Each structure stands twice: as structure tokens, then as C-alpha cells.
Amino acid sequence: MSDSIAPGGGSIDDVVARIERMPISWxxxxxxxxxxxxxxxxxxxxxxxxxxxxxxxxxxKLNGPxxxxxxxxxxxxxxxxxxxxxxxxxxxGRLTAVVWSILIFAVMSAACAFAWDYQSLIVAxxxxxxxLGGEVPVAATYISELARAKGxxxxxxxxELIFPVGLVSTGLVGAYVVxxxxxxxxxxxxxxxxxxxxxLQRLLPESPRWLATHGRQQEAQAAxxxxxxxxxxxxxxxxxxxxxxxxRPSSLASAFxxxxxxxxxxxx
Numbered sequence: 576m577s578d579s580i581a582p583g584g585g586s587i588d589d590v591v592a593r594i595e596r597m598p599i600s601w602x603x604x605x606x607x608x609x610x611x612x613x614x615x616x617x618x619x620x621x622x623x624x625x626x627x628x629x630x631x632x633x634x635x636k637l638n639g640p641x642x643x644x645x646x647x648x649x650x651x652x653x654x655x656x657x658x659x660x661x662x663x664x665x666x667x668g669r670l671t672a673v674v675w676s677i678l679i680f681a682v683m684s685a686a687c688a689f690a691w692d693y694q695s696l697i698v699a700x701x702x703x704x705x706x707l708g709g710e711v712p713v714a715a716t717y718i719s720e721l722a723r724a725k726g727x728x729x730x731x732x733x734x735e736l737i738f739p740v741g742l743v744s745t746g747l748v749g750a751y752v753v754x755x756x757x758x759x760x761x762x763x764x765x766x767x768x769x770x771x772x773x774x775l776q777r778l779l780p781e782s783p784r785w786l787a788t789h790g791r792q793q794e795a796q797a798a799x800x801x802x803x804x805x806x807x808x809x810x811x812x813x814x815x816x817x818x819x820x821x822x823r824p825s826s827l828a829s830a831f832x833x834x835x836x837x838x839x840x841x842x843x
Contacts, residue, residue: 590787590795595723599730602802606721607730609778610714611737613677613768617710618741619748620684620703620765624649626749627758635693648697652704660709669717669782670775672709677772679706684765711738720784721802 624646631637637645656676664672683703690696715731722730752760780798787795 587787590783590792590799593799594721594783595725597723597799597802599722599726600802603721603730606779607718607734609771609775610673610718611734613673613710613771613775614714614734615737615741615744616765616768617680617707618738619745620680620762621649621653621707622742622745623684623749623761623765624700626745626753627761630753630758631696637693641693645693645697645700648701649704649707652701652706653708656705656708657712659705660713663709664713664716664785669713669720669785670779671781672713673717674772674775676706676709676713677768677775679703680710681706681766681769681772684762685769688759688762688766717782720782 628637628642628645632642656679660672660676663675680703683699683706686699687696687703690699715735718734719727719731748764749761752764780801781794783795783798783802786792786798
């Protein structure tokens with residue numbers, strides 16, 4: 576079997592060619608904004624501990640090694656998360672990995688806000704780091720797979736700029752929030768991306784490149800149709816798993832024909 580033919584039928588090269596012909600549109604910008612919100616809070620949560628420690632050190636009477644381990648715990652979690660979610664992204668999809676990594680670091684940020692001692696905060700920070708480490712590399716991969724080769728570097732760089740913006744914002748927010756409202760509120764703010772994760776799979780499609788390489792040609796074509804502003808309803812049906820519902824073949828065939836018609840109109 577040729578490398579350009581997906582196991583489920585259809586050409587992977589056809590999907591890639593359509594992406595290469597697709598101009599940068601508002602849909603691409605919106606995608607960068609939505610994923611960028613999660614990446615912003617990834618940076619926020621990673622650095623929040625730096626603005627919490629000046630309060631916790633005298634409050635919990637922490638010594639030097641404890642401070643160092645509290646900082647390192649988050650990075651150990653990030654290392655494990657990057658490796659684990661890289662595997663998840665390859666096996667189950669980019670968007671699936673991004674959603675679960677966001678949920679983990681957002682929920683554990685809320686858990687950090689309720690930490691009652693050094694040990695509980697260590698555990699929460701380690702698990703939070705697990706999610707933080709998984710979001711950034713997989714999200715960057717997802718964004719890069721939506722862009723055509725020409726201008727991809729600039730396209731991805733504009734997305735990546737949100738991370739340093741998040742780091743700077745952490746300092747500004749921390750300087751205002753911690754003295755006035757308490758250290759817990761830094762972690763409460765860091766939990767806000769949970770709302771992004773809840774709606775992410777409804778707002779964005781899976782990576783068409785990933786779908787195509789895994790033989791899911793119909794979903795790949797539907798994702799591309801969505802990117803072109805066509806047949807969003809058809810995409811939603813396919814994304815919800817109706818592609819495998821043999822009890823409704825006529826409605827699925829109709830949706831698929833609409834997607835193919837939209838594809839041929841768009842690409843010619």
C-alpha cells in the first residue's frame with residue numbers, strides 16, 4: 576500500500592494538498608486565539624508559584640530545600656506530562672490530548688488553592704505540572720498542522736508569542752492580587768482554562784492531517800470543510816461519531832456528499 580493512501584481509503588496527499596491551497600482566514604486566527612488562551616494560562620500557572628512563595632515561606636516556615644523541591648516538583652510533572660501526552664496525541668488525536676492536559680492543569684490549579692500544608696501543595700503542583708507539560712508541545716503541533724508550508728513559521732510564531740505574554744501577565748497579576756486578596760487567588764485564576772476545555776472539541780475540529788494519516792478520511796474532509804466555513808453541521812455530525820452508525824446510512828451519505836461537493840468547489 577502506498578504511503579499516501581490511508582488505511583480507511585482516500586488519499587492523505589489530497590488532504591495535505593487542500594491544506595496547502597487554503598489561504599489564512601479568520602478561522603485560523605480564531606483557532607490560534609482559542610488555543611492561545613489555554614497556552615496563556617499554561618504560562619500563568621507555571622510561574623504563579625513564584626508569586627505565592629514569598630507568602631508561603633514565612634507562613635509555613637519553609638526551609639531552602641523545601642522551597643527548591645516545591646519549585647522542582649512542577650517541572651518534574653511537566654517532563655512526565657510532555658512524554659505522556661505526546662503519546663496520547665499520536666494515538667488518540669491532538670485535540671484529545673490538548674483537552675485532557677488543560678483539564679488536568681486547570682483542576683489541579685484549583686486544588687492548589689485549597690492546599691492546607693506543604694505536602695498537599697507538593698502533590699497538587701506535581702500533578703498540575705503533568706498537565707502543563709502536555710499542553711504546550713501538543714498545542715503547538717496542532718497549530719502547525721493547520722497551516723500550509725508557506726508562512727508556517729510566522730503562523731506558529733504568532734501563536735507561540737502568547738506564552739511570554741502569559742509570563743509577563745503573571746507578574747502583573749501577582750503583584751496586584753496576592754497582597755490584596757491572598758495567595759490562593761493566583762491558583763483560582765489559573766483554574767479558568769477548565770471552561771475552555773469544556774467547549775474546545777465543539778469549537779475546533781481534530782487536526783485534518785492526523786485524521787488523514789489514521790485513515791479517517793471522512794472526518795478529515797469534514798474538518799477542512801469547517802475550516803472553509805462550509806458544512807459545519809455535517810462536521811458536527813461526523814465528529815460526534817455518526818460516521819460509524821450503520822442504522823442511518825442515507826443521512827450520513829447525504830452529509831458526506833455535501834462535504835465532497837463543498838471540497839470540490841473550494842479547491843477549484
